[in-house]
Amino acid sequence: MTTEYHDDVENDNSSFWNKEPAPVYFSGVSRFRRWLFPGLTATIILILIIVLGASNGKTSSWLWSVDQKVSNLTGSLSAAQQLTKDAVKDIHRLKFSVESNKDQLTSVADALKQLSALDSLSRTVASLKCSLERTINNGSASDGCCPLNWEIFASSCYMFSRTTLSWDEARDWCNGHESHLVILKTDKEWDYVIQHTMGAFHWVGLTDERTGEWEWVNQTPYIMNRRRWRPGQPDSWTDHNLGRGDEDCAHLHNDGRLNDLHCSSKMRFICQVHSQRS
Numbered sequence: 001m002t003t004e005y006h007d008d009v010e011n012d013n014s015s016f017w018n019k020e021p022a023p024v025y026f027s028g029v030s031r032f033r034r035w036l037f038p039g040l041t042a043t044i045i046l047i048l049i050i051v052l053g054a055s056n057g058k059t060s061s062w063l064w065s066v067d068q069k070v071s072n073l074t075g076s077l078s079a080a081q082q083l084t085k086d087a088v089k090d091i092h093r094l095k096f097s098v099e100s101n102k103d104q105l106t107s108v109a110d111a112l113k114q115l116s117a118l119d120s121l122s123r124t125v126a127s128l129k130c131s132l133e134r135t136i137n138n139g140s141a142s143d144g145c146c147p148l149n150w151e152i153f154a155s156s157c158y159m160f161s162r163t164t165l166s167w168d169e170a171r172d173w174c175n176g177h178e179s180h181l182v183i184l185k186t187d188k189e190w191d192y193v194i195q196h197t198m199g200a201f202h203w204v205g206l207t208d209e210r211t212g213e214w215e216w217v218n219q220t221p222y223i224m225n226r227r228r229w230r231p232g233q234p235d236s237w238t239d240h241n242l243g244r245g246d247e248d249c250a251h252l253h254n255d256g257r258l259n260d261l262h263c264s265s266k267m268r269f270i271c272q273v274h275s276q277r278s
């Protein structure tokens with residue numbers, strides 16, 4: 001009984017030494033398993049928190065960016081609205097200005113009509129003056145008669161312009177005032193005209209545009225006199241960048257000598273008309 005008991009005890013002891021480690025081992029695994037799920041859960045939650053946090057940061061950044069864009073758009077819209085208001089105001093101002101200018105243009109047209117009438121009146125006055133002189137001088141006007149404010153020299157009347165025109169415009173202006181661009185034939189005429197034009201360019205009635213040969217504006221031939229021209233002129237220069245053609249029109253230079261120049265150039269001019277004699 002004792003042995004059996006001892007054996008039992010031994011067995012029990014054996015059982016005790018042999019079986020005791022097993023529960024220790026299974027207890028560690030059990031604890032690992034017991035903490036595994038909460039640990040994983042906590043890790044996943046932590047990862048979710050981090051991801052959500054990062055995502056939240058990105059979202060906040062995106063929302064801020066959108067907010068800025070909306071703010072900018074609002075500002076742009078306000079500026080556009082202001083510009084539109086300003087444009088409407090400008091349109092109203094322009095409309096008022098156009099209506100005002102329309103009235104002014106009507107006034108200018110009326111003034112031009114009056115000027116035209118004055119020009120006609122001026123010619124009538126000049127003619128009356130001439131008739132009066134003839135009456136006073138028993139039927140002859142000693143110095144002839146010229147349009148008002150024109151200079152008289154020998155048997156011609158001269159108009160030295162202060163405005164500048166192209167050669168063609170100057171020719172037309174003279175023709176429109178019953179005269180022509182000046183034709184200079186005698187030394188006395190040259191000297192008289194040069195005295196009145198020194199220091200400024202003036203068109204004269206000389207051109208080679210029609211035939212290539214220099215001729216006066218009334219198509220009488222010009223006899224070349226080199227001393228009346230500046231050295232090296234006329235040269236028919238073409239590098240003036242003033243359009244088609246070369247220098248086909250003649251003008252008096254600062255020193256009173258001739259130069260050929262492109263006809264489109266603008267300068268003063270001289271008109272001439274034969275004075276009215278009895």
Ligand SMILES: [Ca+2]
Binds near residue numbers: 236259261
């Ligand atoms: Ca020239």
